[in-house]
Amino acid sequence: MTNTLTHNPTITPATASGDLPPLHQMEQLYLGLLVIQPSPFCNINCDYCYLPDRADKRRMDFGVLEKVMERVWESGMVGPPFTLLWHAGEPLAVPVKWYREAFDIIDRFQKDQQLVIHSLQTNGTLLNDSWCDFFKERNVEVGLSVDGPAFIHDHHRKTRSGEGTWDKAMRGLETLHRNEIPFGVVSVISDISVDHPDEIYDFYRENGVTGIGFNVEEIEGSNQTSSLDRVDGEERLRRFLERFYLRNKADGFPLRVREFDIARKNILEPGWSHTPDGSYYNLEADPLGMINVDCFGNFSSFSPELLGQPTEKYGSFSFGNVLNGSIFDATKNEAFQRVLADIEAGNRKCAETCPYFTHCGGASPSNKYYENGSFDSTETRQCRATVKMPIQIILADLEDELGITDHEPVVSEEPQPIV
Numbered sequence: 121m122t123n124t125l126t127h128n129p130t131i132t133p134a135t136a137s138g139d140l141p142p143l144h145q146m147e148q149l150y151l152g153l154l155v156i157q158p159s160p161f162c163n164i165n166c167d168y169c170y171l172p173d174r175a176d177k178r179r180m181d182f183g184v185l186e187k188v189m190e191r192v193w194e195s196g197m198v199g200p201p202f203t204l205l206w207h208a209g210e211p212l213a214v215p216v217k218w219y220r221e222a223f224d225i226i227d228r229f230q231k232d233q234q235l236v237i238h239s240l241q242t243n244g245t246l247l248n249d250s251w252c253d254f255f256k257e258r259n260v261e262v263g264l265s266v267d268g269p270a271f272i273h274d275h276h277r278k279t280r281s282g283e284g285t286w287d288k289a290m291r292g293l294e295t296l297h298r299n300e301i302p303f304g305v306v307s308v309i310s311d312i313s314v315d316h317p318d319e320i321y322d323f324y325r326e327n328g329v330t331g332i333g334f335n336v337e338e339i340e341g342s343n344q345t346s347s348l349d350r351v352d353g354e355e356r357l358r359r360f361l362e363r364f365y366l367r368n369k370a371d372g373f374p375l376r377v378r379e380f381d382i383a384r385k386n387i388l389e390p391g392w393s394h395t396p397d398g399s400y401y402n403l404e405a406d407p408l409g410m411i412n413v414d415c416f417g418n419f420s421s422f423s424p425e426l427l428g429q430p431t432e433k434y435g436s437f438s439f440g441n442v443l444n445g446s447i448f449d450a451t452k453n454e455a456f457q458r459v460l461a462d463i464e465a466g467n468r469k470c471a472e473t474c475p476y477f478t479h480c481g482g483a484s485p486s487n488k489y490y491e492n493g494s495f496d497s498t499e500t501r502q503c504r505a506t507v508k509m510p511i512q513i514i515l516a517d518l519e520d521e522l523g524i525t526d527h528e529p530v531v532s533e534e535p536q537p538i539v
């Protein structure tokens with residue numbers, strides 16, 4: 121993703137290159153991420169998926185898309201380039217012809233400037249040369265969802281009839297390579313993968329994958345439990361990350377891991393992602409820093425995982441519809457105000473109780489809501505796995521390198537077998 125200014129796992133390693141100007145040079149905050157759902161439909165049916173309407177084949181009308189762009193542009197929040205992520209269903213289940221027209225509509229708003237960085241995350245099963253031609257023509261950043269070798273991937277990522285999807289996803293990966301399309305991979309760490317860091321590392325290496333992000337299987341939306349809730353899930357997760365870090369460090373293969381990259385940057389360049397007031401720039405917690413629009417024009421803000429999800433507590437996570445009013449009308453919406461108040465209360469608690477707050481800005485509100493039952497809460501598995509553990513692993517490694525030895529070495533010089 122185009123900026124790493126969020127820990128949101130939705131954002132792909134492919135777009136993690138950091139194109140925003142340094143935040144301390146920006147006089148106001150701009151839209152960082154626009155998520156558009158061309159269709160809720162997904163052609164496969166992973167058992168950990170959080171999307172509630174993934175069998176719904178409806179598609180966004182171009183009139184709705186035009187209105188999205190009109191609302192975004194009139195908001196005054198467009199300044200530096202922002203990422204437009206085509207998401208919240210399988211984006212390639214909508215034909216390439218639809219995107220050609222959609223991109224032309226968007227181009228009318230950008231005029232001569234390249235303000236929109238297109239990005240998508242795909243399961244890869246529908247990839248072909250025509251898609252690759254389009255990605256090249258239109259500079260689309262591509263993220264591929266593959267969990268590792270077949271015995272891991274096929275455990276959770278299945279078709280509606282229960283067949284594994286690894287073969288098709290790998291055809292997609294090969295198609296990207298053959299067409300010389302750079303891409304990142306997102307892999308979900310679940311109960312089946314967490315004990316196999318070596319097999320997963322070797323898989324990336326053998327398949328020429330050079331940028332990855334780990335999504336820890338989350339309790340979110342339709343996915344009401346996580347397989348990592350089972351015995352010692354967190355300890356196994358820590359061992360997975362430590363081992364993976366060690367393999368990566370010991371190897372000359374240029375594999376970049378999103379979570380370690382962000383952690384290293386947070387340690388070595390404190391302030392790199394801070395806003396002018398000195399707080400960590402967390403797009404997911406910032407009101408309207410991230411705008412997520414479904415295929416009917418309903419929009420939410422904060423974590424994209426909230427889009428279209430039912431909620432008794434707030435009535436709706438939909439804060440408006442682009443067909444009926446401006447983006448800023450959302451700020452008058454009662455649900456928006458209550459969600460924002462609870463997110464801010466949770467972040468205040470994080471700031472008071474957690475030394476990692478300056479490295480995450482409170483991380484992902486949707487994880488707090490679904491794991492802890494409230495936005496007004498603090499620690500989650502997601503923040504332990506994506507914020508705390510990577511920082512701890514890298515700090516311990518730096519201390520080892522500097523000869524500070526009053527701690528248990530987390531990373532040793534030589535790869536060690538995991539016991």
Ligand code: SF4
Pocket residue numbers: 470471474475476477478480481482483484498499500503504507508
């Ligand atoms: S508890 Fe988690 S979300 Fe809160 S500040 Fe600490 S690491 Fe960040």
